Amino acid sequence: MPTIAVISQKGGSGKTTIALHLAASATQAKQPACVIDTDPQATAAAWGDWRGDFYPLVVTSPPARLAKTIERAHKQDEVDVVVIDTPPHAESAMREAIKAADLVLIPSRPRAFDLHALEAVAEMIEFAGKPAYVVLNAVPAGATRQIEEAKETARKFGLKTCPVSFGERADFHRSSAKGEVAAEIDATGKAAAEAKKLWTWVRKQIS
Ligand SMILES: Nc1ncnc2c1ncn2[C@@H]1O[C@H](COP(=O)(O)OP(=O)(O)O)[C@@H](O)[C@H]1O
Ligand SMILES: [Mg+2]
Numbered sequence: 001m002p003t004i005a006v007i008s009q010k011g012g013s014g015k016t017t018i019a020l021h022l023a024a025s026a027t028q029a030k031q032p033a034c035v036i037d038t039d040p041q042a043t044a045a046a047w048g049d050w051r052g053d054f055y056p057l058v059v060t061s062p063p064a065r066l067a068k069t070i071e072r073a074h075k076q077d078e079v080d081v082v083v084i085d086t087p088p089h090a091e092s093a094m095r096e097a098i099k100a101a102d103l104v105l106i107p108s109r110p111r112a113f114d115l116h117a118l119e120a121v122a123e124m125i126e127f128a129g130k131p132a133y134v135v136l137n138a139v140p141a142g143a144t145r146q147i148e149e150a151k152e153t154a155r156k157f158g159l160k161t162c163p164v165s166f167g168e169r170a171d172f173h174r175s176s177a178k179g180e181v182a183a184e185i186d187a188t189g190k191a192a193a194e195a196k197k198l199w200t201w202v203r204k205q206i207s
Contacts, residue, residue, distance in 0.1 A: 009117040034082050084101065094124060122157035
């Protein structure tokens with residue numbers, strides 16, 4: 001089953017936001033997703049609780065149990081895609097997620113300190129030999145130069161940048177905080193469009 005890991009060293013880079021929006025977009029596109037939350041803070045799991053029974057499914061798993069949890073997700077008839085959310089500053093959790101993944105997404109805000117943290121992740125990715133892309137998140141409006149600089153930094157570390165990025169948008173923040181995704185607040189908004197575009201792009205990478 002296609003498995004996407006969302007990892008980064010930094011907290012607040014957008015791992016959970018991107019994992020949940022990706023899973024919800026996949027589900028919306030008739031590929032029901034299961035999010036596996038390996039972060040002890042369990043933010044994605046709390047989102048799942050607020051949501052109730054609606055897909056995407058959210059389950060928690062200690063990193064060491066990830067392979068078993070994915071196996072169990074496989075046995076769920078409806079689940080087509082697995083998205084793994086991970087904690088920050090947790091090398092072993094990141095390694096387990098990378099190992100399980102067909103595609104690795106690395107959210108980063110387009111700022112110097114955040115981008116600098118890509119170096120450690122880049123080494124892990126290279127070692128694992130998995131396809132991986134930096135996903136620029138919370139990009140301020142009109143930040144063309146910042147985007148170019150971010151891509152350049154990623155390239156310097158041997159990482160590719162996903163052609164789809166998420167802007168800094170209230171819909172991402174407001175929706176996640178109440179068990180929803182941007183499309184459920186405003187289906188025609190820019191945040192909803194970005195989330196949909198990200199899934200369309202990811203689907204091409206994993207098919
Ligand atoms: N693109 C975005 N636009 C606006 N707010 C965002 C965006 N991405 C993340 N946030 C907000 O930033 C905070 C951290 O994001 P989160 O996804 O929890 O990061 P992580 O899981 O990497 O720690 C959350 O409050 C979230 O709602
Ligand atoms: Mg998180």
